[in-house]
Amino acid sequence: MKGQGRLFDGFLALLALMGVLIAALAVVAMATRPDTVVAAGEDDGGETPGGETADVTATITLSEFKIEGDLAIKPGNVTFELMNEGAVVHNLAISGDGQSEDINGGASGTWEAGELAAGTYELICAIPGHKEAGMVATLVVAEDGATETTMAHGGEEVDYAALDQAMTDSILAFPAETEGRGNVPLEPTIEADGTKVFELTASIVDWEVAPGQIVKAWAYNGMVPGPMIKVGVGESVKVRLTNDLPMGTDLHMHGVPGLSNAMDGVAPLTQPLIKPGETFEYSFVTDAVAVAMYHAHHHAQMQVPNGLFGTFMVGDVPLPLGRTISGVAIPETLDIAAEIPMVLNDAGVIGFSLNGKSFPATEPYVLNEGDWFLVHYFNEGLQIHPMHQHQFNGLVIAKDGIPLESPYWIDTLNVAPGERYTVLTHADDPGAWVWHCHVLNHVEREEGMFGMVTAIIVNEAA
Secondary structure, three states, rough: OOHHHHHHHHHHHHHHHHHHHHHHHHHHHHHOOOOOOEEEOOOOOEEEOOOEEEEEEEEEEOOOOOOOOEEEEOOEEEEEEEEOOOOOOOOOOEOOEEEEEEEOOOEEEEEEEEEEEOOOEEEEEOOOOOOOOOOEEEEEEOOOOOOOOOOOOOOOOHHHHHHHHHHHHHHOOOOOOOOOOOOOOOOOEEEEOOOOOEEEEEEEEEEEEEEOOOEEEEEEEEOOOOEEEEOOOOEEEEEEEEEEOOOOOEEEEEOOOOOOOOOOOOOOOOOOOOOOOOEEEEEEEEEEEEEEEOOOOOOOHHOOOOOEEEEEOOOOOOOOOOEEEEEEEEEOOOOOEEEEEEEEEOOOOOOOOOOOOOOOOOOOOEHHHHHHEEEEEEEOEEEEOEEEEEOOOOEEEEEEEEEEEEEEEEEEEEEEEEEEEEEEEEEEOEEEEEEEEHHHHHHHOOOEEOOOOOEEEEOOOO
């Protein structure tokens, strides 16, 4: 037994010695291995002593609306460690050369982008509209292994005077003329029994979002937004949609009262898909006042942001005449000088826009001092937009076309996707007053003002 114990002790000692040798060999291997992982800015990059391409890791942070982090790295097989510190979905793409998966707000992810040689690369967020809002950066890949993190300017000095001039020039270009206008009222044909028939055709057209910015828009009757449909309460209505798109579609009338399930416009649940070249007719009788929309429901994530949306009005929203609300008296009688439908979008080929146009091509609204006007907001985008009128408080009188028992005053109104608000405003102060979304990256960038901006121009009373 004692001999066996000595043998066992010797065996343990041998194992310990082998462990020491293995650990030493591992240290040597780590010092010479050709695939050592290299973080951005470290000394090892390019090719390893063994001639193989090194692995490089870069940490990138995404947010509304910036790309920050390790934007100066060495050549190699690059892996991006991504963190979305924003509230909405973002991703990372190298222009023309692949992109990461979408990453939800607050989440992280990894993108193996492959081998990047020395040079400069444009990084963007490929979510529609996000590049235009500022999510673009320059990635510098250099053999010398730049150690400083750079941001949107790729390490260059900022020319603040040029930024000032770009902003001034962009504002002075308003209002700019472009081809095409949306929200044009659609005239119906009237059948013998009084039914109003509206003809819509969905097709892809050239649409000038801003001066010189022509996109392939998915449009109803060649315009974005599609033509406005307006009818009265209790009227018989038919909407005939002809599909000239390269794929199937349907038509959901969002918030229009009086629809049966068969007219809800959700293929293939309530109707067959309208294939290219086909026509489908929606028939119904309206039964209440509505501030509504119509849009595609089939592949809506693509078709709607690209332009397949329009406004649908039934009757007139009642005004709170003669009431005093938060100390402000509304007249017993008043004339509405302008009724403004304002469709908000932030994605697709249309991008950040008001009624299908981006500043400086957005439409200014000209009023006279003392005029009352109505605004109907429709959000057909993917994000919330806090809409702000300079100078004038507005009285919110209806939500989704439903009159509010307790209207309330605002100067900034959050409008979420799918929502509609009706706001009564008194233009009682002359001047040119800016009107915009207050998510500032939706309205301004280094090249100047763009996107979701317009103005109310109030002429002084004679």
